[in-house]
Structure formats: C-alpha cells, structure tokens
Amino acid sequence: MSAEALFFWLLAVTTMGCAIAVVVTQNIVRAAVWLLFTLGGVAGLFFLLGADFVGATQIMVYVGGTLVLIVFGVMLTAQSPFVTMRAGAGEWGLTLVVGGVLVGLLAGVLFLSPWTGPQSDSAAPQSRSVALGSDPARSQTVRDLGLVLLGIREVHPNGSIPVPIRDADNNPQSVPRREIGYLLPFELASVHLVVVLVAAAYLARARRRTGSPSS
Amino acid sequence: MTIAVEHYLLVGAVLFVAGVVCMAIKRNAIGVLMGVELVLNAANINFVAFARYNLLFVLEGQVMALFTIVLAAAEAAIALAIVLNFYNNHLTVDVDAAEDLKG
Numbered sequence: 001m002s003a004e005a006l007f008f009w010l011l012a013v014t015t016m017g018c019a020i021a022v023v024v025t026q027n028i029v030r031a032a033v034w035l036l037f038t039l040g041g042v043a044g045l046f047f048l049l050g051a052d053f054v055g056a057t058q059i060m061v062y063v064g065g066t067l068v069l070i071v072f073g074v075m076l077t078a079q080s081p082f083v084t085m086r087a088g089a090g091e092w093g094l095t096l097v098v099g100g101v102l103v104g105l106l107a108g109v110l111f112l113s114p115w116t117g118p119q120s121d122s123a124a125p126q127s128r129s130v131a132l133g134s135d136p137a138r139s140q141t142v143r144d145l146g147l148v149l150l151g152i153r154e155v156h157p158n159g160s161i162p163v164p165i166r167d168a169d170n171n172p173q174s175v176p177r178r179e180i181g182y183l184l185p186f187e188l189a190s191v192h193l194v195v196v197l198v199a200a201a202y203l204a205r206a207r208r209r210t211g212s213p214s215s
Numbered sequence: 216m217t218i219a220v221e222h223y224l225l226v227g228a229v230l231f232v233a234g235v236v237c238m239a240i241k242r243n244a245i246g247v248l249m250g251v252e253l254v255l256n257a258a259n260i261n262f263v264a265f266a267r268y269n270l271l272f273v274l275e276g277q278v279m280a281l282f283t284i285v286l287a288a289a290e291a292a293i294a295l296a297i298v299l300n301f302y303n304n305h306l307t308v309d310v311d312a313a314e315d316l317k318g
Contacts, residue, residue: 001216008218012226019233019253028243035249038230042256045226046280049267054280058259061284066252066291073245073295077308085242085309092240099236106228115220115268141277148274149281182278189285196289203296 007048015041026084032071039063053142151183223264230257244298244308248291255287 018037025031039062046055087095234253241247259280266276302308 005216005218008222012222015226016229016233019230022249022253023233023237023240028246031246031249035252038253039256042230042260045223045260046263049223049263051263051266051277051280054259054263054277054284057281057284061288062252062256066288069291069295070245070248070252073248073298076299077245077302087240087242095236095240098239099232102235103228103232106232107225110224110228111221115224141274144274145277145281148278185282189282193285193289196293200292200296203293204299 004048008045011041011044011048015045026086028074028083028085029078032067032074035070036063036067039067051141053145148181149183149186151181220264220268223260223267227257227260227264230254230260242309242311244301244310244313245295247310248294248298251294252287252291255283255290259283 015038018034018041021034022031022038025034039058043055043058043063046052046058230253234250234255234257237250237253238247239250241250262276262280262283264276265272266274266280269276298308301313305312
C-alpha cells in the first residue's frame with residue numbers, strides 16, 4: 001500500500017466517520033465539534049489532491065470563519081431544551097433507510113461508471129504532477145489560480161493550454177487556448193459578499209422581541 | 216492499490232448523504248445548517264477530485280471549489296442571522312415551531 005493510499009484511507013475514514021457522527025449525535029455542541037473534524041479532514045483531502053490553495057482556503061474560511069460563526073450561533077441559542085432535541089424513533093428509522101438506500105445507489109453508480117474519458121489519462125502517474133500546475137517543477141497552484149481569477153490564462157509558447165492532452169497513441173496533443181478566465185464571476189462574488197455582509201448586519205441587529213422592554 | 220477518482224467520489228457521496236440526512240433529521244435550525252455545510256463540502260470534494268484526475272478540468276475545478284467556499288460562507292452568515300432573528304422573535308430554534316406562514 002503506497003503512502004498516498006495510506007493517507008487517503010486515513011483521511012477518508014476520519015472524514016466519513018466524523019460526518020456520520022455529526023448526524024447521529026444528539027448534542028448540538030458536539031455536532032459542531034464533529035463538524036470541525038470533518039472540515040479539517042476535507043482540507044486534508046484537498047492537500048492530498050494537490051490543491052494546496054483550496055485546502056488552505058478551506059481551513060481559513062471554513063474552520064476559521066464559518067465554524068466560529070456556527071459555534072457562536074450555538075452559544076447564543078443554547079438554552080437547555082434546545083441543546084439536545086431528539087427526533088422520534090420512527091423518523092430515525094425512516095431516515096436511516098432512505099440514507100442507506102441513497103448512499104448505496106450513489107456508490108453503485110460511481111463505481112460502475114467509466115470516469116476516464118479519452119481526454120484524460122489518469123492512469124499515467126507522471127502526468128499527474130504536470131496536471132498540478134503548468135510547470136512540472138512548480139507544483140503550487142496559487143499563481144495559476146490568481147491569474148485565472150484575474151481573467152488571464154497562462155500562455156504557452158505555441159498558444160495552447162499548458163496541459164498535455166494525449167491521444168490514443170499516447171502522443172502529446174495541444175488543444176486551442178481558451179482566453180477567457182473567471183474575472184466576472186470573481187467580481188460577482190465580491191459584490192455578493194458585500195451585499196451579504198450588509199444583509200447579515202441588518203438581519204441580526206440588536207432588537208428585542210416585541211412586548212419586552214427594549215435595552 | 217491505486218487511489219482513483221472513484222474513491223474520492225465515494226467520500227463525497229457519503230458526506231452528501233450525511234448532510235441530507237442531517238438536514239432531514241435535525242430539529243435544531245443550526246443542525247440543519249451543519250447539514251448544508253456537509254453537502255457543500257461533498258460537492259467541493261468532487262470538484263477538486265475531478266480537477267486532479269481530469270486534465271481538462273485542472274484549474275476549473277479548483278476555481279469552482281473556491282467560489283463554492285465563498286458562497287457557503289455567505290450562506291452561513293445569512294442563515295445564522297435569520298436563525299438568531301427567529302430566536303429573538305420566538306425564543307426557540309426548533310424548526311417545527313416555524314409555522315407562522317401555515318394557512
């Protein structure tokens with residue numbers, strides 16, 4: 001068993017176990033802690049997949065931001081009847097049956113489907129290091145991601161995407177270079193974040209419920 | 216054994232089903248939010264796994280994962296603001312109590 005397989009199964013079992021623990025635990029505070037481990041395991045899977053910037057963003061935004069937000073929400077609403085609210089046994093049985101059928105269906109579909117199309121050669125291990133970045137010696141994806149978010153694609157000397165595409169005879173092919181990056185979605189996400197921050201501050205402003213004395 | 220894209224998709228499928236079950240079974244509104252986060256993380260695992268194993272998807276998968284993370288953070292902020300507002304008005308976070316619009 002290679003080191004990659006060892007780390008994958010370690011992270012995968014941790015992530016899946018913690019995700020199931022989020023569901024089955026009755027205490028909402030413990031569910032938040034299990035969610036922390038799940039998000040950390042997902043970040044580890046991102047690092048294992050060579051997406052270092054996405055993994056770092058996952059840790060900073062999810063574990064550092066979203067989870068702190070959820071923990072604050074738990075603390076602000078943690079009155080004694082709401083910390084452990086249980087669903088009925090019948091609901092649990094029905095949900096577990098539906099969930100088991102759904103995960104079985106998804107697993108069957110994804111293991112029976114051919115994922116390697118003619119344009120991908122995931123079987124060749126040397127091409128994976130090329131796939132991580134445009135330069136095999138530079139495996140970081142930060143520069144490529146930053147450029148593509150600014151609407152710039154890396155230009156190869158022969159005017160193609162610097163990703164080798166191999167045909168049936170394993171000869172490198174080039175595909176035409178696509179010049180359009182992701183500047184417009186990037187700006188839309190920026191405006192979206194501003195609007196969301198204003199709306200969250202408006203919705204969660206300090207306001208007592210009607211009938212109680214204002215403070 | 217070689218780790219292929221199917222193994223990562225299996226992790227994503229388990230996280231997706233866990234999130235859906237979490238959204239269905241939790242009575243605490245913040246528990247429902249945690250289910251949404253699990254579903255979005257499952258989608259992110261699939262994006263990044265395809266970015267690794269499909270050569271035409273190298274940058275696109277990671278860019279989509281970044282956008283998903285940004286949108287999930289925004290969604291969590293808004294949803295928590297709504298939950299806190301609901302708690303201020305009804306003094307509960309039980310989603311079964313949110314029946315003001317019931318006819």
